Amino acid sequence: MTPEDQEERQPLLGPPGSSIPRGRGVFVAAFAAALGPLSFGFALGYSSPAIPSLRRTAPPALRLDDASASWFGAIVTLGAAAGGLLGGWLVDRAGRKFSLLFCTVPFVAGFEVITSAQDVWMLLGGRFLTGLACGIASLVAPVYISEIAYPAIRGLLGSCVQLMVVTGILLAYLAGLFLEWRWLAVLGCVPPTLMLLLMCCMPETPRFLLTQHKHQEAMAALQFLWGSEQGWQEPPAGDEQQGFHLAQLRQPGVYKPFLIGVSLMAFQQLSGINAVMFYAETIFEKAKFKDSNLASVIVGVIQVLLTAVAALIMDRAGRRLLLVLSGMIMVLSASTFGAYFKLAQGGPNNSSHMDFFSMPISLEHLGTSAGLAWLAVGSMCIFIAGFALGWGPIPWLLMSEIFPLHVKGVATGVCVLTNWLMAFLVTKEFSSLMELLRPYGAFWLASAFCCFSILFTVFCVPETKGKTLEQITAQFEGR
Incomplete structure (x- = not known):
């Protein structure tokens, strides 16, 4: 293959004259990870249409008074605080990819508990589980995306985390115009399920793989994400296994x-x-x-x-x-x-x-x-x-x-x-x-x-x- 053919197959990224080739894999992987923030946004926005629906159509055992409605909205933040701590522990030990896969479990489980709720405590428990998933996703998704992106697009892809959050909130608002609270919770299971399917096919971040001394896998991940190893700067040797003290x-x-x-x-x-x-x-x-x-x-x-x-x-x-x-x-x-x-x-x-x-x-x-x-x-x-x-x-x-x-x-x-x-x-x-x-x-x-x-x-x-x-x-x- 001639140099001209290589240049045609791997167009340049960033500004003209850059020697870093563009790989489409980084955008696919970023989208898969950003489904976590989309799920996170839907869980945050869920309470706005769900609370009036619960007060209007729920059976007596599930009717929310002012106090329980307040906790129904706020308990997500407590679950997310706990999820932030859990995510911080997981992301360094299990990896960025596995942490994103793991957060789909409390997302789906939380919405399923809400869907099958028989009393207010089940509603609050389901909301806490979705909050736990929100905390993990809000930590791991930005880390994953920042570590797979090259500098010229890291701001664009990193900002898509918040874009997907507000899109998820808007999706919950729009769906709430047509769906009552149980079906709205069923819809909440869709984004994390899709993320689970897509993330299974995505690589771990090259930086984390290097901390595990998996150099060959790191280069393979880089080839998938960027299309080449050119422009890659390895982390300084020795830092990756220090841990925090x-x-x-x-x-x-x-x-x-x-x-x-x-x-x-x-x-x-x-x-x-x-x-x-x-x-x-x-x-x-x-x-x-x-x-x-x-x-x-x-x-x-x-x-x-x-x-x-x-x-x-x-x-x-x-x-x-x-x-x-x-x-x-x-x-x-x-x-x-x-x-x-x-x-x-x-x-x-x-x-x-x-x-x-x-x-x-x-x-x-x-x-x-x-x-x-x-x-x-x-x-x-x-x-x-x-x-x-x-x-x-x-x-x-x-x-x-x-x-x-x-x-x-x-x-x-x-x-x-x-x-x-x-x-x-x-x-x-x-x-x-x-x-x-x-x-x-x-x-x-x-x-x-x-x-x-x-x-x-x-x-x-x-x-x-x-x-x-x-x-x-x-x-x-x-x-």
Whole structure:
């Protein structure tokens, strides 16, 4: 075969002049892994249409009161926190591929328990199992994709993790328009089953195979994923079998990315995204939307479109620029959202201000006009769009990029645990915060956290665009 024939069979990847050939296998493997985040998104979105359906059509033993409905939505985050710890342990010992295969079991089992539920405890148990699977998938899928992707497309493929999450949420919203809760749970078994079938045919990541001293299998995986071994940079010898020890936290190559990863996850949840989503349906109702389910679909469409935009421009604009732009949009829109509550209250001397202390807070107390409600609709939609552009996908992407190979399992496990515990605390305690600060104060506080997230990005977060994982590690280590 002539050199010209080889070039025709293996077109170049990345910019013109690059010597790295393109292999289609990396896109197939990334899609198979991203079915985990799709399942994860469907499990998160399931509660929104399922709770009204359970209250409307379920037998008496399964009817949800306010307290059980709250736990039905929130227990997923506790299961996911546990799944983050389990995933961090699995990903280093059993491998990235096996961990993704393993998470399909609690996904399918959880939805089957919900489908066959005879009482509320079975419903909660099924939700906890799906949450456990969510925690594993949210950790392992970004790690798998980042380790199989070459630098020119790692941002695109890594952002597809969050894109599949919001697509799964939107799928649950859309299916909830037509299916009652049992059939909706049956549908939830489809994405993880498809992932199980596809991942069986995909390779383990070359980096993990090298840690197991399987050099020949690593090169075969690389041939499948990239179409060639050209452009591959092997991890430094000796690091892969060290394992994690607390003494390593003294090393800048470990503690710097560790602090950045945990802080990014905390700032993501402190931005107030869950609080905004909590009020979405009520805000749309005040703006004279008759169908609150349709409002949820609109929110889902906004998330999918803007996350897709972020994925497309990630490897051109860079991570830092999108984080700063996203944070600025969220600061302005959260401030406006707080102003809406302040205006709706009618001033500090309004005698009805004590209504804000009757929790859970309802916008029905505010007596707002449709015009003022549209201010809330606009600021809410802009906030969600800003979040989807940067602070939605990028913390998960950076988590998969910045940690050295020998501590990746433990470090990503702590990051995922931080994210899900913060999600649980913010969701469960936001009403108490609104009691203390009143609604406008709570959202202005979220705006302040968004300001801090911008400053943190500017001064602490490195740019990883176009760099190999080894170059990122070397940058933290000062090499």
